[in-house]
Each structure stands twice: as structure tokens, then as C-alpha cells.
Amino acid sequence: MNREQLRLIDNLSKELAEGNLAIFAGAGFSRAAGFVDWKSLLKPIADDLELDVEREWDLVTLAQYHANVNLTNRAKLNQLLVTEFSANVAPTENHAILARLPIQTYWTTNYDRLIETALQNNEKVADIKYTTKQLATTRPKRDAVVYKMHGDVEHASDAVLIRDDYERYHVKMQPFITALSGDLIAKTFLFLGFSFSDPNLEYILSRVRIQFAQDQRQHYCILRKASKEPREGQADFEYRQRKEELFKGELLRVGIKVIYVDLFSEITDILKAIEHRHKKKTIFISGAAHDYSPWTEAESEQFVYNLSKAISAKQYRVISGFGLGIGSAVITGVLEQTIMNGGRLDSDQLILRPFPQSQSGQKPLNELWTEYRHNMLAHAGIAIFLFGNKLKDGELVLSNGMREEFDIAVANGIFVIPIGITGSISAELWKEVIQGYDESKYEHGKKITPLLDELGDEATTLNRAQEVILTLLPLI
Known part of the structure; x- marks a missing residue:
């Protein structure tokens, strides 16, 4: 241009x-x-x-x-x-x-x-x-x-x-x-x-x-x-x-x-x-957790709450699908930050898209969920991935929905930030990001690299992960 x-x-x-x-x-x-x-x-x-x-x-x-x-x-x-x-x-x-x-x-x-x-x-x-x-x-x-x-x-x-x-x-x-x-x-x-x-x-x-x-x-x-x-x-x-x-x-x-x-x-x-440029101010938060290992449930919910609140304080808009064990903490964090600033919660701060749980039309539920994910991610410029597991037939498995959201995000050029230290599928997604990351594609690529590395380092605490993400966002 x-x-x-x-x-x-x-x-x-x-x-x-x-x-x-x-x-x-x-x-x-x-x-x-x-x-x-x-x-x-x-x-x-x-x-x-x-x-x-x-x-x-x-x-x-x-x-x-x-x-x-x-x-x-x-x-x-x-x-x-x-x-x-x-x-x-x-x-x-x-x-x-x-x-x-x-x-x-x-x-x-x-x-x-x-x-x-x-x-x-x-x-x-x-x-x-x-x-x-x-x-x-x-x-x-x-x-x-x-x-x-x-x-x-x-x-x-x-x-x-x-x-x-x-x-x-x-x-x-x-x-x-x-x-x-x-x-x-x-x-x-x-x-x-x-x-x-x-x-x-x-x-x-x-x-x-x-x-x-x-x-x-x-x-x-x-x-x-x-x-x-x-x-x-x-x-x-x-x-x-x-x-x-x-x-x-x-x-x-x-x-x-x-x-x-x-x-x-x-x-x-x-x-x-x-x-x-507009989408870079909108962050999609993907997460689901039946099990919060290696962290406790209380630590994890506090982390998601603090992170969502801090992101909202930086004037970013949040989109979320109300994932299991994650959605409530996202809502509370954004809501509290908005009220503290004397504002009212609307689509400028938070967009929630709870997934339908029963099929009411002719379209199969899995196809409807895929459309849902495409629609949500169409508004975002950055996607954060947390945890990522669920119970299936009584057995703990990785979240295939989060995998689909990650693939859609990558295909649409959205900057993906898996928080590897939260485990489950986020740990796998973090490894993929590190292996495929090309810092030459970004203006601040060299500054981004060590920050992404920290998000999967076992020595990184949840509090440090929040600091890393808040440092990353303006560099993207």
C-alpha cells in the first residue's frame, strides 16, 4: 500500500x-x-x-x-x-x-x-x-x-x-x-x-x-x-x-x-x-475445564477472573462461549471492571455466545456449533486458550471444541495465545504455536518470542502468566 x-x-x-x-x-x-x-x-x-x-x-x-x-x-x-x-x-x-x-x-x-x-x-x-x-x-x-x-x-x-x-x-x-x-x-x-x-x-x-x-x-x-x-x-x-x-x-x-x-x-x-486494526481490540477467550490440573480449581478461577478484569481495564472487548468452568469467571471479571468504571455492560465490553445444548432445527448440533465458532471468531483479532478438557462417557478427554476454535482462529489469521501452563489441550496448542511461530511476520516479533515461551514454562506462575499476556497484547 x-x-x-x-x-x-x-x-x-x-x-x-x-x-x-x-x-x-x-x-x-x-x-x-x-x-x-x-x-x-x-x-x-x-x-x-x-x-x-x-x-x-x-x-x-x-x-x-x-x-x-x-x-x-x-x-x-x-x-x-x-x-x-x-x-x-x-x-x-x-x-x-x-x-x-x-x-x-x-x-x-x-x-x-x-x-x-x-x-x-x-x-x-x-x-x-x-x-x-x-x-x-x-x-x-x-x-x-x-x-x-x-x-x-x-x-x-x-x-x-x-x-x-x-x-x-x-x-x-x-x-x-x-x-x-x-x-x-x-x-x-x-x-x-x-x-x-x-x-x-x-x-x-x-x-x-x-x-x-x-x-x-x-x-x-x-x-x-x-x-x-x-x-x-x-x-x-x-x-x-x-x-x-x-x-x-x-x-x-x-x-x-x-x-x-x-x-x-x-x-x-x-x-x-x-x-x-479494529479486531485487535477484541479478544476471544476459549476455555473449558472439568479438571484444573496442575492448578487447583480456586487458583484457576481466580486467574481467569483477574485476567478478564485486567483485559477489560485495558479497553479490550471480550468474546466468550461460556465454556465449562471458565465462563462464569470471565463474566464476573469483565462485569466488575465495567461497574467499577461507572459504565454499563454491553457489547462494547463483552459478547457471550452460550452454545445451544439441544437440537431444535434440522441442522445437526455439531454443524451448528461449528457455525457458532466461525461467527464468534470472525469478530476477534486475538484468541486466548485456557485449560481444555471435559468428561466424555465418564472419562476425562481433551476438548475437541477448543481444538476446532484454534484451527479456525489460525485459518483466519487471528493471533493465538495458548497458555500452556494451564495444561490439557492448551499445552498441546502452545507447543504447536512455538514450533510454527515466525517472528519476522510481526513488527515486534523479537519481543513477542520470549513472552510466548514463558506461557509454557513450568516455572511460570499464574500471576506471571497474566503479566505476560498484558505485555503481549499491545505488541501484537
Whole structure:
């Protein structure tokens, strides 16, 4: 990544941590999922008018031409919208990353439901707004608000499609403009999926420009840098480069700083880097213990309690599956630390995911547990493993669930910290980590190595193990 992209990651990570980051998604953000762009959508309309869609630059007016010829009957346009955007298409990786992040505000000019689906897949409650009446209501326990300022695919007749719709927007949809203006003042937006040809962009920019004048918040837009097309002449390419530079200045005039990428895949890399920074503040604690050897039960529970409390005091969020003999101590530690600070316990401090113990649906219980583990670990950047045994048919065995959680964590690039001195499967996992650890992969790799070694050293006490972990966390 270049310096400009790294600065963008720094700035957006800071805004995300402070709860100020919002997303504005354009047509290009859905295209990677398989949906059509505006030109493809309106090609049948252009064919009806005996026009070449490739030669038309004002696609909103093209749609208006069709409505004019058909005496304002836009039934074909509505049907195209329903046909093209109702497909059962899965959200992209970019949608999934954003849905995992604690982003509470989404704006989009898209008609599809990819953002809502991605949030739902992440077990988040989305409050969808595509009519002015919906702005006056609030969905209970919502995690995010999705403003669909140009309508929804299931209500195509009310969607903003033709020039008439845009011209009446400031009257008919004024509350949306007011809401957007307020968010643009209070939040930092990342614009994704916009291009020079996006027919909606000029309307958004005009609203931003009129509202903010010279006193505007810094927003960001990621665009693909112009590259020479096959068979394109040098003069034509240089012309597009000049236009690109002028367009960059126009966006900056309305408070939107452009960050360029050479490939669209780099956008995913940027979003992954932001997620990685965010996830490093979330720690998954995996543990189960029927037997606490080589320690006593009281020593072990006190250790888990003290460790969880200390982690919470360092402003880390804890995720736990409420493991046997471990879960209660994790809860108590985080809860006590939160109350001592005068706060209230919520998902910013602790996420608990007790495993279902009986099969209620068609999916086998072991498959459901695997999905559970993937879902929990998707939020974490660090995973700590403690003890790891259970009774099976009256016999003490190693915890296969913890082994699965470890494998999932490693596969997803999560930094794993097995506390080997707690024995059971954690001791085995610690040996694997030590054997496979490559300090060159980490900025502070040389400092991390001796600390990991201590966590499996028989001379290390539980109190020292806690000190080691608290020293490790900021180095990762």
C-alpha cells in the first residue's frame, strides 16, 4: 500500500473507534456481486428508443425520454428494476467486512438489498429507510440504519429513476436531504462504488456543496485510477487523466478527498486493514475445564477472573462461549471492571455466545456449533486458550471444541495465545504455536518470542502468566 492509502486506513480506523464512520454506497459497490450497472440496466430502454446506450452519457435523461414517449408510463422501467435487482445474489466480501464493523450509518443510492443482507448475516438488526414516513419510526434494538435514498427494489414504482423524480426530490423527499445533511455534519463518510459515469453522483455533490460551503467535514472516496485501455490512443488516455485530476479537485471542493487504487481488489485490502486494526481490540477467550490440573480449581478461577478484569481495564472487548468452568469467571471479571468504571455492560465490553445444548432445527448440533465458532471468531483479532478438557462417557478427554476454535482462529489469521501452563489441550496448542511461530511476520516479533515461551514454562506462575499476556497484547 502507498502512503496515501495507509493514511486513509489510519484516519478511518480512528473515526471507527470513535463511532463516527459512515458508509455511502454507489452502484459500483453492488456490481461486484453480479448486479448490472446503469448502462446495462437501461440498454433495453435505449433499444426501444433506437438509441445506442454506449453513446449516451446522461442516463437519467435517457430514462426520462422513455417515460415521455410512453406518456409517463414507466412500467417497463419498473419491471427492469425488479428483474435485475431481485436476484438472490450474495453480498460481496466488502459488504461482509463492513457489516462486521461497528458502523451504525449506511447511505446508498442502490435499490438492491445487499447491505441489509450482509448485516442480517452478521446477526445485526438493520433499520431500513426508503420512505419519508419510515424516518419517523425507529426499529427496536437496531444496530445500524440503512438509508436507501433512491428507493427499494420491492417498491419499484416509487424508486427515483427518471429526471422527473430527481427534479421533485427536494420537495417530495426533503426529509432525506435533511437527514443526510445532518449525518454529513456529524460523521465521516467513506464513499464506495462511485465513478465518473455514476448518474447519481452529481446530485449528491450538489446537496453537499449547497449545505456546507466552506465549513465542511473531511470525507473520503476510493476510486480506481485511470489506466490505458487496450487500443486506446495516447491522446485519449491523457485526456481522461486530465479529466480525472479536475474531478479530484471538484470532489475536494465539496469536502471529499479521493484516494486512488490501481485495482478494485485493493479496496478490499484497505477494508481488511481497517477491520484488522479494529479486531485487535477484541479478544476471544476459549476455555473449558472439568479438571484444573496442575492448578487447583480456586487458583484457576481466580486467574481467569483477574485476567478478564485486567483485559477489560485495558479497553479490550471480550468474546466468550461460556465454556465449562471458565465462563462464569470471565463474566464476573469483565462485569466488575465495567461497574467499577461507572459504565454499563454491553457489547462494547463483552459478547457471550452460550452454545445451544439441544437440537431444535434440522441442522445437526455439531454443524451448528461449528457455525457458532466461525461467527464468534470472525469478530476477534486475538484468541486466548485456557485449560481444555471435559468428561466424555465418564472419562476425562481433551476438548475437541477448543481444538476446532484454534484451527479456525489460525485459518483466519487471528493471533493465538495458548497458555500452556494451564495444561490439557492448551499445552498441546502452545507447543504447536512455538514450533510454527515466525517472528519476522510481526513488527515486534523479537519481543513477542520470549513472552510466548514463558506461557509454557513450568516455572511460570499464574500471576506471571497474566503479566505476560498484558505485555503481549499491545505488541501484537
